[in-house]
Amino acid sequence: MPVHEIRHPLVRHKLGLMRRADLSTKNFREMAQEVAALLTYEASKDLPLEPTKIDGWAGELEVEKIAGKKITVVPILRAGIGMLDGVLSLIPGAKVSAIGIARNEETLQAHTYLERLVGQLDQRLALIVDPMLATGGSMVATIDMLKKAGCRHIRALVLVAAPEGIGAVESAHPDVDIYTASIDSHLNEDGYIIPGLGDAGDRIFGTRQKDG
Ligand SMILES: O=P(O)(O)OC[C@H]1O[C@H](OP(=O)(O)OP(=O)(O)O)[C@H](O)[C@@H]1O
Numbered sequence: 001m002p003v004h005e006i007r008h009p010l011v012r013h014k015l016g017l018m019r020r021a022d023l024s025t026k027n028f029r030e031m032a033q034e035v036a037a038l039l040t041y042e043a044s045k046d047l048p049l050e051p052t053k054i055d056g057w058a059g060e061l062e063v064e065k066i067a068g069k070k071i072t073v074v075p076i077l078r079a080g081i082g083m084l085d086g087v088l089s090l091i092p093g094a095k096v097s098a099i100g101i102a103r104n105e106e107t108l109q110a111h112t113y114l115e116r117l118v119g120q121l122d123q124r125l126a127l128i129v130d131p132m133l134a135t136g137g138s139m140v141a142t143i144d145m146l147k148k149a150g151c152r153h154i155r156a157l158v159l160v161a162a163p164e165g166i167g168a169v170e171s172a173h174p175d176v177d178i179y180t181a182s183i184d185s186h187l188n189e190d191g192y193i194i195p196g197l198g199d200a201g202d203r204i205f206g207t208r209q210k211d212g
Pocket residue numbers: 076077078079080101102103104108110130131132133134135136137138139165191200201202
């Protein structure tokens with residue numbers, strides 16, 4: 001399973017800004033969408049094309065279009081919503097499959113509370129989006145669901161990945177490629193990525209405890 005760490009200068013710069021503890025919710029949100037768009041650009045580089053005939057201004061000609069059924073974007077709620085518009089800015093026709101998973105703060109086990117997948121998954125590429133790949137429990141559970149529904153082509157886009165999470169996805173689903181803006185150092189004793197971004201869901205939704 002290849003892991004693609006996208007070291008493009010724009011990605012490095014934006015991620016550097018996102019790591020600032022004093023970044024406003026507004027700016028954090030905007031940058032999450034921008035980095036998501038850049039990851040989407042990289043993750044779509046090798047999509048297969050097929051020829052199609054069109055009427056051009058000077059007559060009929062053959063152009064190319066992306067082959068196959070429409071892609072499905074799979075945000076893992078909540079925090080994955082923070083990357084969704086960034087992906088859709090480049091793939092506006094994509095279908096959205098929503099998965100709701102919350103990690104138990106004590107046990108770190110992933111608990112699924114929503115599964116709304118689009119149809120014909122056996123014929124679609126699925127792009128899972130979630131800002132954080134920590135223990136990997138949420139990502140592995142999402143891939144399990146997609147595969148159970150027949151999906152065979154799956155890629156994961158995450159802003160920050162811990163080596164522990166990469167290892168978990170790699171051993172459970174070696175066929176799934178991961179695209180990330182950074183492979184960080186490790187998880188702390190509470191299961192948070194170091195240096196990471198903190199709690200991505202709270203930063204995107206403005207629900208930090210200290211904000212009341
Ligand atoms: O790799 P894991 O150890 O499973 O952790 C990563 C998950 O934790 C966060 O979500 P959280 O459970 O906090 O839910 P939220 O998006 O609703 O805040 C994050 O957005 C991932 O989904």
